[in-house]
Amino acid sequence: DVVMTQTPVSLSVSLGGQVSISCRSSQSLVHNNGNTYLSWYLQKPGQSPQLLIYKVSNRFSGISDRFSGSGSGTDFTLKISRVEPDDLGVYYCGQGTQYPLTFGSGTKLEIK
């Protein structure tokens, strides 16, 4: 199975600040078709997870350009700029390249 390792486990940021979350996979996420199926999700308190970024760097419909994804192979990063109160919650990365599909353990974002 592909193990997804997220760091840090939690972080605190001031409003208006910028944060980065790292996600590393135990195997390359490059699919045979050339695509890299790495996604980022945000679960706000009391809600279901929501998709932010798919295929490493593509923002999902309606997602602010304050969210950006980057990386390749086994190392990926989610950056959130100009942090707002509504950004708090737990961020997960997930891979869709190989069965079984797997998720990271999450990074909790708190607002100072």
Next chain:
Amino acid sequence: EVQLVETGGGLVQPGKSLKLTCATSGFTFSNAWMDWVRQSPEKQLEWVAQIKDKSNNYATYYAESVKGRFTISRDDSKSSVYLQMNSLKEEDTAIYYCTWLSFAYWGQGTLVTVSS
């Protein structure tokens, strides 16, 4: 508007069975690949099962932890996907989410508690 509504959760004893239903609307269900994902009390997300569409022979895939005990199925005429859960264990306790489009859309989840 895409909607996914899960039902069927509840409290069940170890070894018993439960069937979850996900009713969908707002997209062409017959072409959709559907997944079930669960979230443990510790908040860990775990993919459970996937079912592809008719053109892919309704192929199914399972997490090793549920293989042989859970069965995913679908009824395209009802735009619904199901998860039959047998031989339930305490470690199956979780919120179960129905998802579409490679986890782009999620339902609100249904809680399954396995306890004696």
